[in-house]
Amino acid sequence: MKDNNDMPGHLARRFQQIAVAVFLAEVGDAGFDLTPVQYAALATIKANPGLDQVTLAGLIAYDRTTITGVIDRLVQKGLAERRASSRDRRARELEITDEGRRTLRKITPAVESAQRIMLRGLSAKEGEELMRLLRKAITAGNELSRAPLRDVQA
């Protein structure tokens, strides 16, 4: 039988498990309480002010049903706002708050540190190669999950 270590699926799960743990530890040590998912959502809201939830989901490849809860928590923490759109009454426009902007700014060193730590077993060149291969595999498999990546078309 194939060993777990020959299964890309198992390795993916394990690497992701470590990545999340490192992220939470670094961010927690810096005095913040933000998950990787919440961070990605907040950063994307900041970069695309006024976007709606479906667009946000597409930009970071979340399921739309997951986004609802994530935003609930960002709003509850006072980091983002959810407003009814004037153009489409079904949609909610998302904005980052000043508090959210402050948090993002102060949290950045911890986030970057986390990215380094999760690659600490690899040389710089190997880290780059790992990211390249992951990007390539992800691009090829993009449509295989319920929550594919979707670019915005301006």
Place this chain on the structure above:
Amino acid sequence: MKDNNDMPGHLARRFQQIAVAVFLAEVGDAGFDLTPVQYAALATIKANPGLDQVTLAGLIAYDRTTITGVIDRLVQKGLAERRASSRDRRARELEITDEGRRTLRKITPAVESAQRIMLRGLSAKEGEELMRLLRKAITAGNELSRAPLRDVQA
């Protein structure tokens, strides 16, 4: 600001997301209802009959609190059995059932197919290199998650 595509953590999450979707699709098409986690647990129980839950958790790097529910579901599906240990009354010995063995045997082609599909954007050489780099990063970061990999010492 760094793009998501330069964050190993984000790439890890995305690759894992695709891997799980592919696994569930392949296994579901084959007529089975088994998650990646349940599959790994069942295969490990088969390979190590009579092991306890903590040992199982260590072998596949699950948290011990997660294992409880996973085994609940394997037992409920009739694929595994949980027995009190005679040597240590705290521990539960795990066994695979005949039904579990049959399921494992019949499900294997779908599982292997899933592993191929999630690497379909990569050449054989690239797939090998991706797994090598993941293994290396995982080994270096093993102790960073609450559920590190633990080998059995016979």
Place this chain on the structure above:
DNA sequence: CGATATTGCTCAGTATGCTGACTATCAGTA
């Protein structure tokens, strides 16, 4: 215009994963 299809969002239900706490048991030691 009106019927139909599509879209944005939410919700209920299920399955990982984690933190932290708790019980029962075992192991080591004074």
Place this chain on the structure above:
DNA sequence: TACTGATAGTCAGCATACTGAGCAATATCG
């Protein structure tokens, strides 16, 4: 043996993720 600490397992609570269903609003087309 009594005390102390460690260990196996479970549980409550929270945060992703998904399936599938549903509602309200918009878009499309005859």
